Amino acid sequence: MSGMPLAIAPETPVARSTIDRMAPPSGVGDKIFKWLTLAMALAVVALVFLVGWQLARGSSLAIQKFGFHFFTTSTWDPVAEQFGALPFIYGTAVSSLVALLIAVPLSIATAVYLTELAPIWIRQPLVSLIEMLAAIPSVILGLWGIFVMIPWLRTHAFPFLKQTLGWTPLFSGPIYGVSMLAGGIIIAVMILPIITSVSREILRSVPDLQREAAYALGATRWEVTRIAVLSYAKRGLFGAVVLGLGRALGETMAVTMVIGNTPQIRASLFAPGYTLASVIANEFTEATTDIYLQALFEIGLALFGITIIANLLAQLLLKTMGPARSGAVQ
Amino acid sequence: MKAKRGDQHVWRKTKSALASGGAFVCALLVIAPLALVFFHLLRSGASAVNWSFFTELPKPVGAPGGGMVNAIAGSFELLGLAALVGVPVGVLGGVYLAEYGTVRGNWMLRFVADVLNGVPSIIWGVVVYGLIVLRFKSFSAYAGGLALGFIMIPLVMRTTEEVLLLVPSGYREASLALGISRWKTIVHIVMKTAMKGIVTGVLLALARVAGETAPLLFTAFGNRFWNHDLNEPIAALPLQIFSYAISPYDDWHRQAWAGALVLVVMIFFVNVLVRFLTRERVVRVP
Amino acid sequence: MESAAIIQRPMISSASIRQQELASEGESTDTASERRPAFEVEQLSIFYGQKKAIEDITLAVPSKMITAIIGPSGCGKSTLLRSLNRMHELIPNTRIEGKVLFAGKNIYSPEVDPVVIRRRIGMVFQKSNPFPTMSIADNVLVGLKLNGVRDRTFLRERLEQSLRMSALWDEVKDDLHKPGVSLSGGQQQRLCIARAIAVEPEVLLMDEPASALDPIATAKIEELIHELSANYTVVIVTHNMQQAGRCSDYTAFLYLGRLIEFGSTTKIFSNPSERRTEDYITGRFG
Numbered sequence: 053m054s055g056m057p058l059a060i061a062p063e064t065p066v067a068r069s070t071i072d073r074m075a076p077p078s079g080v081g082d083k084i085f086k087w088l089t090l091a092m093a094l095a096v097v098a099l100v101f102l103v104g105w106q107l108a109r110g111s112s113l114a115i116q117k118f119g120f121h122f123f124t125t126s127t128w129d130p131v132a133e134q135f136g137a138l139p140f141i142y143g144t145a146v147s148s149l150v151a152l153l154i155a156v157p158l159s160i161a162t163a164v165y166l167t168e169l170a171p172i173w174i175r176q177p178l179v180s181l182i183e184m185l186a187a188i189p190s191v192i193l194g195l196w197g198i199f200v201m202i203p204w205l206r207t208h209a210f211p212f213l214k215q216t217l218g219w220t221p222l223f224s225g226p227i228y229g230v231s232m233l234a235g236g237i238i239i240a241v242m243i244l245p246i247i248t249s250v251s252r253e254i255l256r257s258v259p260d261l262q263r264e265a266a267y268a269l270g271a272t273r274w275e276v277t278r279i280a281v282l283s284y285a286k287r288g289l290f291g292a293v294v295l296g297l298g299r300a301l302g303e304t305m306a307v308t309m310v311i312g313n314t315p316q317i318r319a320s321l322f323a324p325g326y327t328l329a330s331v332i333a334n335e336f337t338e339a340t341t342d343i344y345l346q347a348l349f350e351i352g353l354a355l356f357g358i359t360i361i362a363n364l365l366a367q368l369l370l371k372t373m374g375p376a377r378s379g380a381v382q
Numbered sequence: 383m384k385a386k387r388g389d390q391h392v393w394r395k396t397k398s399a400l401a402s403g404g405a406f407v408c409a410l411l412v413i414a415p416l417a418l419v420f421f422h423l424l425r426s427g428a429s430a431v432n433w434s435f436f437t438e439l440p441k442p443v444g445a446p447g448g449g450m451v452n453a454i455a456g457s458f459e460l461l462g463l464a465a466l467v468g469v470p471v472g473v474l475g476g477v478y479l480a481e482y483g484t485v486r487g488n489w490m491l492r493f494v495a496d497v498l499n500g501v502p503s504i505i506w507g508v509v510v511y512g513l514i515v516l517r518f519k520s521f522s523a524y525a526g527g528l529a530l531g532f533i534m535i536p537l538v539m540r541t542t543e544e545v546l547l548l549v550p551s552g553y554r555e556a557s558l559a560l561g562i563s564r565w566k567t568i569v570h571i572v573m574k575t576a577m578k579g580i581v582t583g584v585l586l587a588l589a590r591v592a593g594e595t596a597p598l599l600f601t602a603f604g605n606r607f608w609n610h611d612l613n614e615p616i617a618a619l620p621l622q623i624f625s626y627a628i629s630p631y632d633d634w635h636r637q638a639w640a641g642a643l644v645l646v647v648m649i650f651f652v653n654v655l656v657r658f659l660t661r662e663r664v665v666r667v668p
Numbered sequence: 669m670e671s672a673a674i675i676q677r678p679m680i681s682s683a684s685i686r687q688q689e690l691a692s693e694g695e696s697t698d699t700a701s702e703r704r705p706a707f708e709v710e711q712l713s714i715f716y717g718q719k720k721a722i723e724d725i726t727l728a729v730p731s732k733m734i735t736a737i738i739g740p741s742g743c744g745k746s747t748l749l750r751s752l753n754r755m756h757e758l759i760p761n762t763r764i765e766g767k768v769l770f771a772g773k774n775i776y777s778p779e780v781d782p783v784v785i786r787r788r789i790g791m792v793f794q795k796s797n798p799f800p801t802m803s804i805a806d807n808v809l810v811g812l813k814l815n816g817v818r819d820r821t822f823l824r825e826r827l828e829q830s831l832r833m834s835a836l837w838d839e840v841k842d843d844l845h846k847p848g849v850s851l852s853g854g855q856q857q858r859l860c861i862a863r864a865i866a867v868e869p870e871v872l873l874m875d876e877p878a879s880a881l882d883p884i885a886t887a888k889i890e891e892l893i894h895e896l897s898a899n900y901t902v903v904i905v906t907h908n909m910q911q912a913g914r915c916s917d918y919t920a921f922l923y924l925g926r927l928i929e930f931g932s933t934t935k936i937f938s939n940p941s942e943r944r945t946e947d948y949i950t951g952r953f954g
Binding site: 074077081082084085086088089090092093094095096097099100102103106107109110157158159161162164165166169170178180181182183184185187188189190191192193194195196198199200241244245248272273274275277295298299301302303304305309329332333336337348349352355356359360362363364366367371 | 536
Binding site for chain 2: 753755758783784785786787788790791793795797799800801810811814815860863864867
């Protein structure tokens with residue numbers, strides 16, 4: 053039974069006629085809507101399991117056959133049915149590392165500039181420009197990479213590096229243009245916007261009280277930034293970097309177009325490489341045998357695993373940034 | 383003594399100015415790729431964008447000319463399919479996060495959604511391949527749309543939630559005080575008030591997946607002709623750009639630039655539109 | 669005491685104006701108390717989590733009269749008001765002990781649906797909140813339309829009646845399609861009153877309805893409250909003592925969650941029984 057019994061009727065005829073015209077409320081509508089929206093919200097949880105399940109299912113035979121050696125073998129020879137993922141792990145690791153080395157200082161400096169140092173009028177336009185950069189699809193950046201960046205690297209930047217730093221193994225060997233370094237650079241371009249904007253959010257969330265206290269002590273702008281803001285925001289900034297790393301690990305199209313796609317492990321950054329994401333992109337539709345496809349699924353599983361870990365870590369760091377250990381400004 | 387302190391002061395101020403200058407240079411370096419990409423898009427792409435680009439199908443290998451009309455249409459079709467998946471799940475999920483649930487539970491759901499946002503898009507392609515392409519033994523527009531839809535879900539969920547939380551609680555209270563049931567309050571009052579924000583969130587998600595290539599590589603797969611059946615492979619603009627870019631033909635390279643320019647213009651158009659729709663209006667004081 | 673007398677005199681005269689009005693209508697506060705009270709609150713306590721917001725209140729709100737609830741900040745006035753139409757339940761973790769009888773039935777008994785309660789007990793809030801996506805007409809009728817009333821003639825009649833009863837009809841009758849938020853602050857609040865009475869409740873609960881308004885708008889609202897009490901029981905929470913003195917027939921004084929005193933406004937303001945009531949009235953604390 054729902055509602056007030058109309059036996060205890062509204063006292064005036066007008067009131068009664070109005071109530072009578074209304075549909076009795078059904079708690080059913082509320083319940084259905086609540087469960088419907090809950091089911092949709094739980095979709096995100098279901099999706100995570102779906103991905104894990106599909107990848108595990110699609111690679112089960114390969115896992116059984118190769119075991120852990122899959123990740124320690126460096127031979128990738130589909131024709132001979134030899135599948136070792138080490139070159140791709142190496143490629144993903146090195147290209148991501150190079151990308152971080154380039155992008156992190158630039159991004160954090162830019163974020164600092166935008167929140168602390170820049171004149172007010174310049175901030176919004178710059179932020180908008182960086183958002184535009186974020187909106188450029190990977191394949192278009194890759195297109196630019198192939199036809200503009202690679203030729204320039206091959207004819208100008210790489211020879212210069214080889215001249216000056218050729219004595220290190222990193223910058224030795226033949227120059228093709230497509231290379232691990234090119235891959236790292238293009239990934240850096242792709243992750244610059246996200247590290248910058250997340251860092252910006254982090255820096256903006258530092259309470260003004262911190263800054264004011266430092267100014268009150270007579271610090272210069274830069275000193276305020278360094279002492280009051282950056283140290284407070286350390287954890288969040290680290291989270292932004294890990295978020296960028298997560299992006300870098302999974303970056304596919306632009307990398308595939310400039311890295312050379314050769315499954316090898318070389319010390320030189322000028323040598324072509326191959327990443328976990330790229331091998332899937334390139335060879336998935338060419339996989340003629342079951343075991344080949346399964347091996348690629350397993351690579352996908354590995355990629356999923358490492359990006360989940362990176363993102364978990366990043367989210368934890370970002371969401372739990374709290375006050376500095378001691379409240380006082382040093 | 384006085385001179386020394388003065389020097390120190392000057393040095394500190396100089397350091398501050400240098401830091402500002404250095405940071406500014408970094409900001410410029412971050413923007414630089416944008417400028418370079420745009421410059422080349424315009425230079426190489428503008429000349430190749432002509433009427434036939436928008437009206438003709440790709441020509442056979444080696445033959446010059448032709449266009450990408452099927453890829454443009456295909457992209458729209460895929461976006462439509464993606465929206466069918468992404469919008470209901472994302473919006474309703476966002477409604478749950480904003481209007482129902484516990485603080486703890488919702489925190490975890492948001493966490494999972496944010497982690498899901500970080501999954502590489504190619505993985506979605508692999509998943510949908512196993513889920514649909516293998517089962518039905520064919521690449522299809524459905525598969526491509528589903529992959530893109532999956533990517534949209536956590537995006538739309540978060541933007542919807544944010545926008546709904548901005549609706550002042552006074553409206554919910556006033557509606558409930560009239561004896562309107564909770565779900566009607568949410569749908570007819572709260573969501574209606576937030577509708578612009580919900581729509582712009584969806585548009586942004588669509589713009590984002592419009593540029594995705596990786597998830598389509600082995601789901602939609604691409605098609606040199608018109609797609610007449612959503613169960614068959616379908617062309618998409620990013621796919622076409624990719625396959626032309628890595629090809630050995632100059633003419634196709636030209637067309638890749640043209641396609642890239644068109645794609646970027648479409649995406650930027652949506653972004654600018656969204657920015658326009660969500661600009662702060664001058665509030666009229668009653 | 670002399671200063672207290674000076675403060676008191678204006679209030680006495682306004683209270684007795686009210687009594688004169690009632691006398692001319694053929695009623696007196698004595699007759700009113702013979703009718704069954706609109707609400708019988710019995711030993712009501714409300715907890716927010718561990719904190720007790722209202723403690724053991726017993727009170728009979730007379731029907732078709734204006735009852736004011738006054739007291740210093742944080743004394744539980746709003747909580748008490750909201751407990752009369754179960755609106756306090758919107759805050760999570762609330763617990764209730766005791767009863768609230770409306771038309772003789774406990775509104776907190778498990779078979780009673782709060783949605784229906786709220787159709788019979790309306791509420792107006794401190795900050796006026798006409799729904800921003802709706803016109804004036806739609807705002808007034810939303811409680812009817814969303815609850816399934818379709819009869820267009822009936823709706824039109826209710827629209828005009830409600831707007832007339834809230835003294836807004838003449839001002840807006842040619843602009844009914846305009847957005848509700850295009851009105852001035854005082855007009856918006858009257859619109860909210862119209863919206864509340866369109867569903868034809870028997871009671872109107874008002875939570876500081878004029879506190880956000882300028883004096884002229886406030887005077888209009890107070891006048892309106894007098895008119896409304898002919899048809900509705902009105903319970904009004906106010907932090908403005910003079911307003912309580914001007915507007916109400918009965919006054920309840922709350923302090924720290926307890927009911928200190930309840931009686932006719934004349935008595936409370938001229939000759940309170942409790943020391944604390946007198947202290948509050950004379951401004952010794954606020």
